Amino acid sequence: MKIRDIALARSGDKGNRATLSVIAYDPADFARLERALTVERVQAHYRGVVLGTIRRYALPHLGAVHLVMDEALAGGVTRSLALDAHGKTLSGAILDLPLEPEGA
Amino acid sequence: MDVYRIGSGAGYAGDRIDPARDLAERGRLDALVFECLAERTIALAQQRRSQDPDAGFDPMLEERLCAVLPACVAQGTTVVTNMGAANPEAAGDVVLRVARSLGLRRLRVAVVTGDDVLPWMQAHDVPLMDSDQTVRCLDGRMVSANAYLGADALLPALRAQADVVVTGRVADPALFLAPLMHHFGWPADDWQRLGRGIVAGHLLECAAQVSGGYIADPGYVDVPGLDAVGFPLAEVRADGSFVITKLDGTGGRVDRLTCTAQLLYELEDPACYLQPDVVADFSGVTLQEVGPDRVAVAGGEGAPRPERLKVSLGYRDGFIGEGQISYAGPGARRRGELALTVLERRLQKAGLVGLEHRAELIGVNAMHGPHRGADREPYEVRLRLAVRTDSRAQADRVGQEVEALYLNGPAGGGGVTMSTREVIAVASALMPREAVHPHCRILEL
Numbered sequence: 001m002k003i004r005d006i007a008l009a010r011s012g013d014k015g016n017r018a019t020l021s022v023i024a025y026d027p028a029d030f031a032r033l034e035r036a037l038t039v040e041r042v043q044a045h046y047r048g049v050v051l052g053t054i055r056r057y058a059l060p061h062l063g064a065v066h067l068v069m070d071e072a073l074a075g076g077v078t079r080s081l082a083l084d085a086h087g088k089t090l091s092g093a094i095l096d097l098p099l100e101p102e103g104a
Numbered sequence: 105m106d107v108y109r110i111g112s113g114a115g116y117a118g119d120r121i122d123p124a125r126d127l128a129e130r131g132r133l134d135a136l137v138f139e140c141l142a143e144r145t146i147a148l149a150q151q152r153r154s155q156d157p158d159a160g161f162d163p164m165l166e167e168r169l170c171a172v173l174p175a176c177v178a179q180g181t182t183v184v185t186n187m188g189a190a191n192p193e194a195a196g197d198v199v200l201r202v203a204r205s206l207g208l209r210r211l212r213v214a215v216v217t218g219d220d221v222l223p224w225m226q227a228h229d230v231p232l233m234d235s236d237q238t239v240r241c242l243d244g245r246m247v248s249a250n251a252y253l254g255a256d257a258l259l260p261a262l263r264a265q266a267d268v269v270v271t272g273r274v275a276d277p278a279l280f281l282a283p284l285m286h287h288f289g290w291p292a293d294d295w296q297r298l299g300r301g302i303v304a305g306h307l308l309e310c311a312a313q314v315s316g317g318y319i320a321d322p323g324y325v326d327v328p329g330l331d332a333v334g335f336p337l338a339e340v341r342a343d344g345s346f347v348i349t350k351l352d353g354t355g356g357r358v359d360r361l362t363c364t365a366q367l368l369y370e371l372e373d374p375a376c377y378l379q380p381d382v383v384a385d386f387s388g389v390t391l392q393e394v395g396p397d398r399v400a401v402a403g404g405e406g407a408p409r410p411e412r413l414k415v416s417l418g419y420r421d422g423f424i425g426e427g428q429i430s431y432a433g434p435g436a437r438r439r440g441e442l443a444l445t446v447l448e449r450r451l452q453k454a455g456l457v458g459l460e461h462r463a464e465l466i467g468v469n470a471m472h473g474p475h476r477g478a479d480r481e482p483y484e485v486r487l488r489l490a491v492r493t494d495s496r497a498q499a500d501r502v503g504q505e506v507e508a509l510y511l512n513g514p515a516g517g518g519g520v521t522m523s524t525r526e527v528i529a530v531a532s533a534l535m536p537r538e539a540v541h542p543h544c545r546i547l548e549l
Contacts (some may be wrong), residue, residue, distance in 0.1 A: 002272075004324060006295065008319065008320070008324065008325050010318070010363060010369060012369045012370035013370065014370055014372060015233075015234055015532065016234065017372070017479045019368070019369070019370050021368035021369065023364045023365055025325075025361065027271065027360075037540055046472070047475065048472075048475050049473050049475075055373075057367070057373065057387075059371045059387065061388075062364050062367070062368075062389075063360075064364055064368060066371065066374060067372075068372050074462075076258065077143065077144070078144045078525055078527070078528065078529040078530040079421050081424060081461065081462045081490040081492060082462065082490075083466065083470050083471070083488060083490075084470075084471055085353070089472070090472070092471075093471075093472050096432040096476070
């Protein structure tokens with residue numbers, strides 16, 4: 001199973017930072033989401049895209065994990081050479097992350 | 105029970121107008137807010153103003169007001185907007201002109217200025233945020249500097265009973281907080297209620313993003329009537345708690361998922377959301393579905409406001425030249441890759457060496473680099489080359505070389521587009537709030 005099976009995602013921009021909220025369809029799945037979205041796993045998933053550190057905020061009462069990713073937007077919306085300068089599509093990428101590590 | 109009904113009429117400068125008209129006509133609103141200023145919008149508007157002293161406000165101001173003003177005036181709905189952009193004074197005159205053309209007999213317009221702090225920024229040296237440099241590194245390139253004003257700057261306009269409040273750079277949620285503070289008489293140091301007002305403003309400021317826009321994923325998140333998605337409104341109580349909803353008969357959905365996605369949107373630390381009026385804490389906010397398309401929002405705290413205000417600095421940052429061309433059918437990807445190699449060599453020979461650039465294939469690696477999904481063989485690819493240059497001529501050359509792939513590149517390339525644009529980038533800094541002087545001018549019809 002992948003993140004997409006239990007949650008939706010939305011990303012946003014703040015300077016050269018991307019924010020990524022992952023929200024469980026059913027708040028009861030929050031613990032699975034939290035286990036799947038460790039900083040290490042998210043960092044590996046976005047390798048080559050997110051160059052800075054990632055901070056994670058757990059919001060169990062909202063069934064959500066919120067990630068703030070530094071140096072993720074090629075200099076930020078206003079000067080980026082990227083087609084998706086806002087990093088809006090970063091939300092789509094996380095949906096593909098397996099809930100459990102491969103081979104587990 | 106005293107309930108204040110506040111709606112969102114636009115979440116960005118180009119937003120749809122029909123849902124705003126619908127809200128104005130059927131929403132029984134006390135206030136309708138139009139948030140139309142992205143980070144860079146005001147810098148671009150400042151450039152238009154420098155060429156034409158009567159320009160620099162939102163180009164859609166007239167169209168939006170024509171759509172909502174008759175209903176808002178008839179029902180006593182206060183309009184609050186940052187569509188003044190780089191020229192709120194001129195925008196105020198446009199509002200009066202629109203009112204006259206609509207045959208309105210009276211209208212009071214408040215023009216709130218003071219966000220333009222370019223002279224201060226040119227005369228002082230302060231660090232740039234998220235950088236090891238200072239404002240002085242932008243000397244000669246700075247085109248605008250606008251402080252984020254707070255709700256406090258808008259209160260004199262509301263006390264003067266303005267029907268329309270038009271301003272420039274104001275923190276987005278503060279456009280919503282101001283009418284709430286005014287209506288309920290929340291003191292400027294009632295941090296808890298100010299924090300809750302920011303929660304409401306933040307949920308509303310992106311319009312349809314809380315009512316079913318930008319969330320549909322067929323088979324996973326289905327949104328009924330997305331084509332006719334309605335804009336949201338909040339029914340706010342004196343304690344700062346509120347219900348988010350939308351009009352009956354509109355498309356979209358308002359529920360725990362849409363509200364959570366918007367609550368967290370673009371936040372850094374949810375417990376520490378810096379605003380000019382308060383440091384808001386969203387970490388304890390609770391959402392409860394209390395009816396169809398109705399979510400009750402409770403909680404939210406606040407701490408004393410920051411001593412300094414954030415300033416957005418627009419500056420000229422060179423040019424970007426870009427070209428795109430498509431390849432399709434068997435081997436599309438390899439032909440696209442060959443075209444990129446050809447382009448790289450040609451630009452090198454043209455002297456465009458060592459420049460920051462992106463060379464990619466849309467459909468393969470343009471979004472998230474080579475590590476995600478780039479191993480698949482797509483039916484079609486679109487080559488994209490974007491290069492940052494110092495001069496317009498160099499930027500033009502990028503598009504020209506992509507276009508020349510027609511006769512001088514791999515087989516079957518088509519659909520070339522090319523562009524050159526000057527980059528107006530935005531940096532941020534902080535300045536003491538004492539040096540910022542908001543001003544309110546009343547215009548009467």
